[in-house]
Amino acid sequence: MNFEITFTPEQQEFQIRVRDWLKRNMPKGIEHPADPANLTRGGYEKQRELGHRLALEGWLYPTYPKEFGGGGLSPNEALIIEMELEKYDQILPPYYDSGGKLAAASIMVWGTQEQKSIFLPQILKGEVRTWQLLTEPEAGSDLANIQTTAIKNGNKYTVNGQKIYVGSSHGAEWSWMLANTDPGGKRHGNLSWFIVPMDLPGITWAPMDLIFAGNENGALSGFKNTVYFADVQIPTENLIGGENNGWQVADTHLEIEHGLMQGSLLGDHNLRRTLNACRKLKKRGNPLIADPSIQEILAELYIDSEVTRLFHIRIHWLRSSGQKISYQGPQAYLQMKRQALRAAKHTQDILGPYALVMDDKLSPEDGFIEVQQRGSIVAQHPGGTVEIQKLIMSRKLGLGKPSMKYGSKH
Ligand SMILES: Cc1cc2nc3c(=O)[nH]c(=O)nc-3n(C[C@H](O)[C@H](O)[C@H](O)COP(=O)(O)OP(=O)(O)OC[C@H]3O[C@@H](n4cnc5c(N)ncnc54)[C@H](O)[C@@H]3O)c2cc1C
Known part of the structure; x- marks a missing residue:
């Protein structure tokens, strides 16, 4: 029995179009070092440049709706783009953006209309790279045990805590973070998700010394970090999916991951x-x-x-x-x-x-x-x-x- 994926004549034409486009638009000298830790800043910038170019065609996040910056394409068309990128040892997105992939899917399901129109285009058009911040020293497999707190005060949440094994080399504009918004509350009923601009005062990070980090399905994260939050002020508009509803939102995130x-x-x-x-x-x-x-x-x-x-x-x-x-x-x-x-x-x-x-x-x-x-x-x-x-x-x-x-x- 043949299980191969077959493409319609239109999809085959699309494949030729993508192939030709990549010949013209692949940044010269784009890197794929054996060890992702060796990805240079210049190499990362070329990945982002390719991301911008793909986004202009709607090919960076091809299956998302056009109104939010995606391409409105089918899974087969997305696969075609990935197949053609693979010939250059590149993937989709061509830079490490695991937080972007997972946040975008979660915002599509749980975000308000306003949040969709503010956050999605920036991810889907490659304007931001997003890390995913879940794991902590006491919350890995036992994710419900998150200790990083986000306590509401007026129109801000004050965040304190620490995340480990997260991110990549060369920084990120945003993070997609799970925090505890009700420290005394019921397990599974006290977590919430936030979009966090990484330039907020009080956020610092340092690389971890591991035997290896970061092929992550070809995404070349390079290395993983410990991220520290000290009295970081996050606007309430950046809370996605409702306060203390994070376990439900996490279901969407984890199902995709x-x-x-x-x-x-x-x-x-x-x-x-x-x-x-x-x-x-x-x-x-x-x-x-x-x-x-x-x-x-x-x-x-x-x-x-x-x-x-x-x-x-x-x-x-x-x-x-x-x-x-x-x-x-x-x-x-x-x-x-x-x-x-x-x-x-x-x-x-x-x-x-x-x-x-x-x-x-x-x-x-x-x-x-x-x-x-x-x-x-x-x-x-x-x-x-x-x-x-x-x-x-x-x-x-x-x-x-x-x-x-x-x-x-x-
Ligand atoms: C390269 C790399 C990249 C990563 N990237 C990210 C990232 O981008 N963002 C992020 O938030 N996290 C990231 N992580 C963290 C990753 O999600 C955690 O390492 C993972 O969830 C396991 O948690 P832990 O390391 O605390 O191990 P633990 O949870 O302490 O587990 C230790 C061992 O106990 C076993 N175990 C635990 N609970 C059970 C159980 N109930 N039943 C049976 N066995 C069990 C585990 O399988 C494991 O073998 C990354 C980790 C690595 C190594």
Whole structure:
């Protein structure tokens, strides 16, 4: 049976148009360093420049309504743009904007008309880059335990607290932040979401020292930060979804993060690079790829990669045909996380210590393979760990605790 996505003649024409457009509009020298930590300021600015150019066509956030700065396009057309960008090792948006993706979706569902018309165009036209600020030292998997407080005083909220593992290199204009607006209140009934301009007085951040941060589905976040809030004054207009209603809004945010924003429909770059390395490197005069024992491992890698892709094709199909997505999101995310670890192990089995060195001469594939080794371990955590994906799946399937509601309030 053929599960491939097919495009209509109009969509094929659109693909040619996008391809031609990218040839003319891709900023020269746009970077894709093996280690996202090496993304330069100039490289980041080129990503933003590409974002602006895409936005003028409505292609930065293609499926959002035109009235808010999106393109009003279908999921297939959005996929076409991503497929063409992938040829340049770029994704959509071409800069790390996880907060933008998740805030925009949440504002679409929970924002007032006024908030939609103020906040959405700035995200969707690439005028701002937005970080997502959820995790804290005592609130990771246990997200309901948020300790950062946002206490209302008149037309402002005073925010105090700390977020960890957040953001990227090269700063952000905004953040999409979850805070506790009723510290003595009921668990799950005391959280609220805010759009936070990052230049407000009292906000500071510092990079964290981690073994790796930030491929995040090709978005090159670079590194993660600790962000501190000291008596930060946020206007009440920036509260999204109502005070103490944050757990419901979080459902929308997390539903999208758990499997609905992955670029895994596209090619598997790690697999491609491992295959390349096996073609180039030799063992007793023969390329590794000619060795039957290595071919066997490569077949395993390929099958696993295909399973991930097929899970994501299913999500794309559900989304394109307007069906509800339930356990399939976390299922795909879980498979992707586990596959990353298995792929790293298999790659090490094939390449041995070469897979672990970052060296101009010795690293296969310009260091991308070494980065994959570190990245696969780290990838087990963002957006909810492997165990949390299993928990969400079982709840969506109605096992154990009562099934979680769908994120959308519609
Ligand atoms: C590269 C990277 C990028 C990130 N980006 C962001 C970001 O942009 N914004 C943001 O807000 N956060 C971000 N995070 C944080 C991420 O969401 C958290 O690391 C994650 O939710 C886990 O929380 P924790 O690290 O506190 O681990 P913990 O919650 O302390 O978990 C520790 C271990 O216990 C297990 N565990 C916990 N609870 C259960 C349970 N109920 N059942 C079974 N096992 C359980 C977990 O699976 C894990 O193995 C990022 C993290 C990383 C590593």
